[in-house]
Amino acid sequence: xxxxxxxxxxxxxxxxxxxxxxxxxxxxxxxxxxxxxxxxxxxxxxxxx
Amino acid sequence: xxxxxxxxxxxxxxxxxxxxxxxxxxxxxxxxxxxxxxxxxxxxxxxxxxxxxxxxxxxxxxxxxxxxxxxxxxxxxxxxxxxxxxxxxxxxxxxxxxxxxxxxxxxxxxxxxxxxxxxxxxxxxxxxxxxxxxxxxxxxxxxxxxxxxxxxxxxxxxxxxxxxxxxxxxxxxxxxxxxxxxxxxxxxxxxxxxxxxxxxxxxxxxxxxxxxxxxxxxxxxxxxxxxxxxxxxxxxxxxxxxxxxxxxxxxxxxxxxxxxxxxxxxxxxxxxxxxxxxxxxxx
Numbered sequence: 001x002x003x004x005x006x007x008x009x010x011x012x013x014x015x016x017x018x019x020x021x022x023x024x025x026x027x028x029x030x031x032x033x034x035x036x037x038x039x040x041x042x043x044x045x046x047x048x049x
Numbered sequence: 050x051x052x053x054x055x056x057x058x059x060x061x062x063x064x065x066x067x068x069x070x071x072x073x074x075x076x077x078x079x080x081x082x083x084x085x086x087x088x089x090x091x092x093x094x095x096x097x098x099x100x101x102x103x104x105x106x107x108x109x110x111x112x113x114x115x116x117x118x119x120x121x122x123x124x125x126x127x128x129x130x131x132x133x134x135x136x137x138x139x140x141x142x143x144x145x146x147x148x149x150x151x152x153x154x155x156x157x158x159x160x161x162x163x164x165x166x167x168x169x170x171x172x173x174x175x176x177x178x179x180x181x182x183x184x185x186x187x188x189x190x191x192x193x194x195x196x197x198x199x200x201x202x203x204x205x206x207x208x209x210x211x212x213x214x215x216x217x218x219x220x221x222x223x224x225x226x227x228x229x230x231x232x233x234x235x236x237x238x239x240x241x242x243x244x245x246x247x248x249x250x251x252x253x254x255x256x257x258x259x260x261x262x263x264x265x266x267x268x269x270x271x272x273x274x275x276x277x278x279x280x281x282x283x284x285x286x287x288x289x290x291x292x293x294x295x296x297x298x299x300x301x302x303x304x305x306x307x308x309x310x311x312x313x314x315x316x317x318x319x320x321x322x323x324x325x326x327x328x329x330x331x332x
């Protein structure tokens with residue numbers, strides 16, 4: 001019984017994280033990450049303007 | 050003993066080739082700007098790296114903190130990876146982990162890391178990649194990340210044909226080079242020095258090790274501790290797996306699983322009872 005409850009809790013938490021990703025996608029997170037990842041972040045590379 | 054080869058090395062090499070697979074950058078120096086940059090990889094992967102095809106999750110996390118937004122996508126991403134495999138990605142996928150593994154093969158004085166230093170990475174995660182990034186609206190972990198300088202800063206300066214990039218080299222660049230040299234020196238002497246002390250991604254995944262679907266267990270009947278100690282000697286994180294197979298520091302490289310002479314270590318999926326071996330009981 002304990003094992004079943006443990007399994008269900010883990011599945012529910014994983015589902016919660018999956019919903020987080022879907023909600024983030026709805027808010028435009030994928031586009032946001034793409035736009036940031038595609039620019040040259042000079043300070044991240046140790047370069048300065 | 051199951052086998053002597055190190056499958057996680059093969060995994061690390063394949064992952065390095067895939068994540069750093071933008072080969073045209075070797076002669077153009079241009080950063081990849083395609084569709085794949087929407088996806089994060091679950092490891093340190095500087096998105097400023099000309100070879101990088103994907104985005105860095107810790108860079109993404111800081112980006113959301115810089116904008117004062119909640120990072121739903123990044124949180125969900127870390128959560129799913131952590132819930133499935135825990136810290137296994139550190140052992141099997143991370144190119145910077147592979148770099149440290151190779152450095153530690155250099156013959157030198159070998160030191161044991163005091164365990165309390167492993168708590169620094171949680172401070173790095175909360176303070177540097179969290180609070181400071183939120184307040185200053187700058188990705189401060191990226192500014193000090195040694196993976197960033199070795200994957201992005203140095204290669205871009207080397208392939209720069211116009212001299213525009215080279216002109217931007219200043220104190221921050223040399224600070225990062227200094228941090229990289231510090232990490233390299235200590236990685237030669239201490240196994241996985243950066244992963245254990247500073248890596249914020251390792252800090253996140255380590256919290257999932259006890260709850261993830263993939264876990265390890267030690268059979269107390271087969272384990273010959275405290276006389277054997279093979280697993281302790283070969284462990285890249287210097288942990289005693291027999292004292293707790295799902296400790297926070299375990300990166301599930303499975304070295305102990307493959308090389309245990311008594312085949313005492315096995316996979317455990319969802320279990321409610323800890324299979325920790327009490328050393329005294331085993332003795």
